[in-house]
Amino acid sequence: MTHQVRAVVARAKGAPVTVETITVPDPGPGEALVKVEACGVCHTDLHYREGGIGDEFPYLLGHEAAGTVEAVGEGVTDVAPGDFVVLNWRAVCGQCRACERGRPWYCFDTHNARQKMTLADGTELSPALGIGAFAEKTLVAAGQCTKVDPDASAAAVGLLGCGVMAGIGAAINTGGVGRGDSVAVIGCGGVGDAAVAGSRLAGAARIIAVDIDDRKLATAQRLGATHTVNSRETDPVEAIRELTGGFGADVVIEAVGRPETYRQAFYARDLAGTVVLVGVPTPEMRLELPLLDVFGRGGSLKSSWYGDCLPSRDFPMLVDLYQQGRLDLDAFVTETIALDQVEHAFDRMHHGDVLRSVVIL
Structure with missing residues (x-):
């Protein structure tokens, strides 16, 4: 049939x-x-x-x-x-x-x-x-x-x-955001806003949303961002450092998928911090970073596939949180x-x- x-x-x-x-x-x-x-x-x-x-x-x-x-x-x-x-x-x-x-x-x-x-x-x-x-x-x-x-x-x-799980998972599963952490999210579309919501769920103390659109930044605030940075008007690396005591964020989530924004994420993290790439680049894009900086800053540079999710584990849990009014x-x-x-x-x-x-x- x-x-x-x-x-x-x-x-x-x-x-x-x-x-x-x-x-x-x-x-x-x-x-x-x-x-x-x-x-x-x-x-x-x-x-x-x-x-x-x-x-x-x-x-x-x-x-x-x-x-x-x-x-x-x-x-x-x-x-x-x-x-x-x-x-x-x-x-x-x-x-x-x-x-x-x-x-x-x-x-x-x-x-x-x-x-x-x-x-x-x-x-x-x-x-x-x-x-x-x-x-x-x-x-x-x-x-x-x-x-x-x-x-x-x-x-x-x-x-x-797809998108919401990718962002939440980038924060919780891939980035390992924990209680009291500082987090910066670069790019506040659906995936980036989900990373903001995931960071809030994980108990992050400071969540910095970065975008070039004030409308998107306002939405990120409603979903849990404690601070916002319009990177069209302000250097996001300097702004993130200023908001984190001059050090940089513990976890920076790049939800755009461009070399320019990845460099911002790389330099906006604290020493031994974590960068998570969840934005999807196009095939022709190339990234150049001083190898000494990669070595000297330590920490982790990660890519997040689908928020490193296991649907059988993550979907029911997140739906329960939604039903409880927590997500x-x-x-x-x-x-x-x-x-x-x-x-x-x-x-x-x-x-x-x-x-x-x-x-x-």
Whole structure:
């Protein structure tokens, strides 16, 4: 049996997305069919449309999603029809060298659905991050489904599927932010603001938000920043040092992904401090630093993949914190939109008007 559903498709590099009818197969072994309830519009979806991630067009966009399992294939035991789930793009294999060493958040062989969703003419679709959730239904590997509290708002908790988890995890999992630490976050989009919220959850004493947009800095303050720096007007390295007794922050999280902002992060940390790169650079970018400074300042220079998260561990915990009122995921939802408004959401994203637009299905 197959399912005919409406979905958002990027057919060619740079071309406006279209809403089309696609074919979704019933789940095979190890797969799950999910009725999507909400899906956030992420910069990664725009990167797919612009050809910045690959050229395997047509793409089925959307990946920050929550919904209800409709059916599962043979051998699936962790989720069942009727379960409310958040989708993730790193379903761990349990067998690679990272998993066998007890570090499944670094899994090197993550799973996706084996069957392909297709256009009406049979053309195979490439689902964004192996999910493809700007669709009424999508087919994923069962391990991409994490069961959470069904009373939670799908629009809010679906954002854990990518950007919000990346930022929170960059602070807590990768950066190891702890009670009393000083933290600076450079770049206050969705991921950076999530890093601010994660630092607050971890008990950081001083959280310095850095951006060139006062609107974004105001949002960062609402999510827990104790201080803000507009780097268009002020040298951020000097400002961060001044706010930390002249030393620099214990942890600096770079959520932009550019050489210029990475250098700022490097020099804005304290001796033996930690820099976490969670912003995604483009292939042509290059970084040059004096090797003596890398040696002499000590500490750690880290990259954060998906917030080094383990969805089965982190998603339910963060949803519980949200339900308790300790993590304001609703603050990340700027607007809710329909499936045919994704292109408009991309335009608003370009202008910095939204933290997240969320498609409601």
